[in-house]
Amino acid sequence: xxxxxxxFKMKTIVALLFCVAFVAxxxxxxxxxxxxxxxxxxxxxxxxxxxSLAQEDQIRAQDFANLNEKQKCLIKCMTDAVDFTNxxxxxxxxxxxxxxxxxxGKEKATEVDxxxxxxxxxxxxxxxxxxIYECHASLNAVFLFENLL
Numbered sequence: 006x007x008x009x010x011x012x013f014k015m016k017t018i019v020a021l022l023f024c025v026a027f028v029a030x031x032x033x034x035x036x037x038x039x040x041x042x043x044x045x046x047x048x049x050x051x052x053x054x055x056x057s058l059a060q061e062d063q064i065r066a067q068d069f070a071n072l073n074e075k076q077k078c079l080i081k082c083m084t085d086a087v088d089f090t091n092x093x094x095x096x097x098x099x100x101x102x103x104x105x106x107x108x109x110g111k112e113k114a115t116e117v118d119x120x121x122x123x124x125x126x127x128x129x130x131x132x133x134x135x136x137i138y139e140c141h142a143s144l145n146a147v148f149l150f151e152n153l154l
Contacts, residue, residue: 050082094130
């Protein structure tokens with residue numbers, strides 16, 4: 006019963022975050038409330054995966070050199086939560102464009118898509134998403150781990 010409740014809570018948070026992220030993308034800006042929701046989702050994912058704040062800070066600093074498996078799975082938890090990726094680590098291109106086009110522009114989002122989203126097809130889902138996220142970071146197209154608050 007507790008697992009079902011936790012699953013329901015996570016799905017509720019994810020649904021709220023997705024709606025908030027969509028609205029933020031439409032406006033091209035992220036409000037204080039939206040920043041708080043992203044921060045809350047990061048906390049939920051961090052606890053779910055079992056990484057420390059220091060390990061999350063390494064991702065935020067875009068220091069991808071020595072990420073461990075849990076850190077990679079933290080990235081996957083976040084990207085799954087906003088519907089950028091699925092359980093296999095595959096990119097949802099429509100969701101990527103829906104959220105990134107208004108924020109970074111359609112041309113930049115297309116560059117991100119064509120440059121990054123095919124990477125790591127032979128890797129585990131967490132490794133693949135971390136590799137794709139690193140590519141997105143190299144193109145300045147990430148916001149999930151920014152210091153939002």
